[in-house]
Amino acid sequence: MRECDVTGSVVLGIDVGGTSSRVAVLAASGDVLAVSTGPGANLRSSRGELGALLADLLGRALARARDAAAGEVTVSACVAGVSGAGPAGRDRVVAMVDAALAVAGPRPPVVEVVTDLVVAFAAGSDSPDGTLLLSGTGAVACRFAGFREERRCDGLGWVLGDVGSGIWLSLEGLRAAAADLDGRGPATALTAEAGRLVGEAGGTGDPRQDLVRLVDARSPAELGELAPAVTRCAAAGDGVALDIVDRAVAGLLHSLSVVDGATGRVVMAGSVLTADGPVRAGVRRALGDRAVTAAEPVVGALRLAAERAGWTMPPLAEVAAQVAAATDRHGPAGTGGQHDDESTGAPGPLPIPLPTGFVVDGYRPEDLETLYRVCLETGDSGGDATAMYRDGALPGHVFLGAYLAREPELARVLRRGDGAPVGYSVATLSTHEFEEWCEREWWPPLRERYPRPSEEDASPDAALIRTIHSGQHTDKPWLADHPAHLHIDIFPEGQGGGNGRALIGSVLDGLTAAGAPGVHLGVGGRNLNAIGFYLHIGLRVLEHTPWGLVLGTRLPRP
The missing domain is CATH 3.30.420.40 (ATPase, nucleotide binding domain)
Incomplete structure (x- = not known):
């Protein structure tokens, strides 16, 4: 540093x-x-x-x-x-x-x-006077004098305008897919891309109704996930997507013409105009050396x-x-940051004090035993599972230890003021790579330690030992957009007051900084408090399972 x-x-x-x-x-x-x-x-x-x-x-x-x-x-x-x-x-x-x-x-x-x-x-502007053309979640053109808005065109929100924005691109793509399915419009690769989003939400049997359910269930910003697919399909030559991109460029330039005097620099801002893609390329071609990209x-x-x-x-x-x-x-908010520990060369966490008196901190090797106990004592859908298991280390072996061994830099620990751990959240950037690593490194010694149980053994211990022997192999359509996953467990004394939000937020931000596009987690169907918490902080249901729910969220670009 x-x-x-x-x-x-x-x-x-x-x-x-x-x-x-x-x-x-x-x-x-x-x-x-x-x-x-x-x-x-x-x-x-x-x-x-x-x-x-x-x-x-x-x-x-x-x-x-x-x-x-x-x-x-x-x-x-x-x-x-x-x-x-x-x-x-x-x-x-x-x-x-x-x-x-x-x-x-x-x-x-x-x-x-x-x-x-x-x-x-x-x-992006060297001067307090000039013109902005922005296309991100929304879209707007604006003329400034002394960093104050002098004239604006669009920026009216996704219902009334925002022509050429990420949400506009997505909605046009969804409309094109619906027209294709309905026979009102030409065939387009966007239909398959929309189907990918639908697959995450679950199908009704009618792909048109699936699209209706999709747009009802998501906020406009969440529907913006389809924008990159529109530009990808356009780059691949799909005629419908190319038409959408051409209309986006024309709409943005028209908004600009309303406020711009056709002289001076134009600051281009927003993810659609600062990231490489056909919309940015089209606008830059039109503006030539007038275009400057904002930081x-x-x-x-x-x-x-x-x-x-x-x-x-x-x-x-x-x-x-x-x-x-x-x-x-x-790393972004909530990780507490990482710096080089001069004594060990390992990442050193910077603790984040919370208003409740607790602290979000990084993982330390001496925390291992206590965190295994947290895993056990919250392992019955949030309740104490000590009485369920003959070997109390099994939940930790299956649901915790591998994360601490492989990616300790993503682990966060909730501590009391005296430093004692009362909760944790662990994560992996790539579920597939994590599962492959476990198959090579984590499961083999545990399989030697725990022989496969008999088919008649229906105990909770036997269930986890079978998991050790079978391994874990996730292959779901939602994994493409949510490749990371996490676990979080907190003793009752650390629950409430925003501690859980801070802890999981720290891990989510660490995943964001590392470039993960999205994350998922599983929660037992009986753990209603946890389900309510996850939905409250913005996760959505990816899949209903026999044992509970898989929830997830997309992450912002770092």
């Missing part, structure tokens, strides 16, 4: 979009101390809870900044760019930002809430916050590189 000339004064930059969110902390020295990431929370198009999300991200980012500064930090200014912070939703957004800042610590002397468009423009919007938020604090910030490119490095080095 680079040396920082930290004076204790920092500014906060916040970017909240429909798909993902970030909080970054910049020191007066010009060093980015921390970056935390999480899911999106657009008031109109996603299910994220803005207040809880921001409180979580802010708390983690500031804790990480304090660690980097080796002491307390004072927030001089905060600029939050929030999707949905226009006049229609501004009062709600401001109230939730204020509440989140109150939870995170003393209110900064300067707090400014702007739209996500302002911070996106500030992340991450949170960089723009930091820029504006630094200005509000009276600082001279380093060049945008330098701050953008630091944000990327901080995210990669520390």
Whole structure:
């Protein structure tokens, strides 16, 4: 980690979009101390809870900044760019930002809430005056003067507009698939892509009704998952997808023409226009050397916050590189970050204190015995399974130990104030690779230790021993988009108060930082409290099984 000339004064930059969110902390020295990431929370198009999300991200980012500064930090200014912070939703957004800042610590002397468009423009323009063309979850063109919106076209949400956005691309793709199935439109490869999403939700027997169920069950932001498939099919030459892409490009350029004077640079922002693909390529061809690609919007938020604090910030490119490095080095929100432990060369976790007095921390080898006990004493659908097993180590061998042995850097431990573990969450980036590793490394010695039981033995011990001998082989359609998986267990004393959310959020953010596109987990059908918790934090049902549910969520790009 680079040396920082930290004076204790920092500014906060916040970017909240429909798909993902970030909080970054910049020191007066010009060093980015921390970056935390999480899911999106657009008031109109996603299910994220803005207040809880921001409180979580802010708390983690500031804790990480304090660690980097080796002491307390004072927030001089905060600029939050929030999707949905226009006049229609501004009062709600401001109230939730204020509440989140109150939870995170003393209110900064300067707090400014702007739209996500302002911070996106500030992340790409050398001048406070100019034009932004954004296509991500939504789509909008905007003319700025002094970083203030002067004229806007579109950005009206997925119902009324957002032409050329990721959601628009997805909905057009779904409509094309429905027309193909219904005989109203030409055949298209998009039908198979839509069927892949349908397969995750379960079929009715009528593929058209399956699409109806799909759009009813998902938020618009979740339906945006089909956008990459539309551009892939277009790149492969599918005529229907090519037409959708051409209309997206034309729609974006038309919106731009309404606000743009056809002179000066145009800042391109949003995932559709900053990532390589046919929509970006089409817009760039039309704009030529007028087009400039914005950095991450949170960089723009930091820029504006630094200005509000009276600082001279380093060049945008330098701050953008630091944000990327901080995210990669520390991981996003909730991991507590990772740094190099000079004594062992192993990743060293940075503990995150919670308002409840507990701490989310990394795994230590000395935790193993206690975590095995947590696994056992929560192993009966959340209840104590001690009386169920003759060998109390079996649940830990099957559901915990391999994760700690293979990917300890993804493990998180919930600790009391005295450091004693009271819960954990473990994960793997790739279910297939994890299962292959277990077959090579984890199961063989356990198979020697535990002979295969007789067919007549119906005990819980025998059931787990059979799992040891058969191994685990996951082959489900939803695995393509949710290849990672996790487990979480917490003693009763650590449950409630947001501890579970913080713990699982830490692991989800670690998976996000490592590039996992999505994650799943299994939960017993009798564990209603856990099911309710997972649904509340945004997971959705991927499959109903004889023993319970498989739930999952897509993860934002790091």
